[in-house]
Amino acid sequence: MIKPLRLLACLAVCGALSGCAGAFLSAAGPSIRQIQHQSEPDQPDATPPYQLIDLSAATIGPYMRPPEPEPVATVTAKHMPQLRLSPGDVIRLMVADTVADGGIFAPLSAGGTVFQQLRVEADGRLSLPYVGHIRVAGLTPYETEQLIRRRLKGVSVDPQVHVALTGDQSGAVLVAGAVKHPGRVSTLDGPLTLLDAINRAGGAVLEPYLVRVTLRTGDHAEI
Structure with a gap:
């Protein structure tokens, strides 16, 4: 009779500890019950904070990534500008x-x-x-x-x-943002493409589909 009583006591303590942990530890987000409950508006004109969608081959289209554009067949040749001295060189x-x-x-x-x-x-x-x-x-x-x-x-x-x-200050390119080694990249070794400058800065630290490149030349910016 002693062993079953000890076992019941241990189960009772474990249950109490799990209840305390559930009461004091924060959750990572709303539970499934909360989402399901809040997906149904209390009033007819109210907009629910969540919308449940039954994903299938017919409904998943709007939520898929758009297809990547086809690469162009022609590549612009590198332009070798005339090197001229400027202040700071x-x-x-x-x-x-x-x-x-x-x-x-x-x-x-x-x-x-x-x-x-x-x-x-x-x-x-x-x-x-x-x-x-x-x-x-x-x-x-x-x-x-x-x-x-x-x-x-x-x-x-x-x-x-x-x-x-x-x-060279005039020919240097500043690469900043989500790259491994932000800083200036010199063009003394030859003309740089945009991809060359990013690779010399260590490459992007984000996934390719999250990368957005902004090119700034003076007051002009291109994305």
């Missing part, structure tokens, strides 16, 4: 002298004289030794090289000049 400048001894700049065989991290100022100018302040905004790297060579005429004998863009 950072360049690397190499100037080499043709004479091995006595020149202002190091000879080309020694790698020339290199100026690293030259930033184009907000007014579009660049400050260089023996050259002074020159306006380079709007010029291509080749045009900048020719301008520096002309300014060095009489200072150096036939100087060799090379300009390389190392940090």
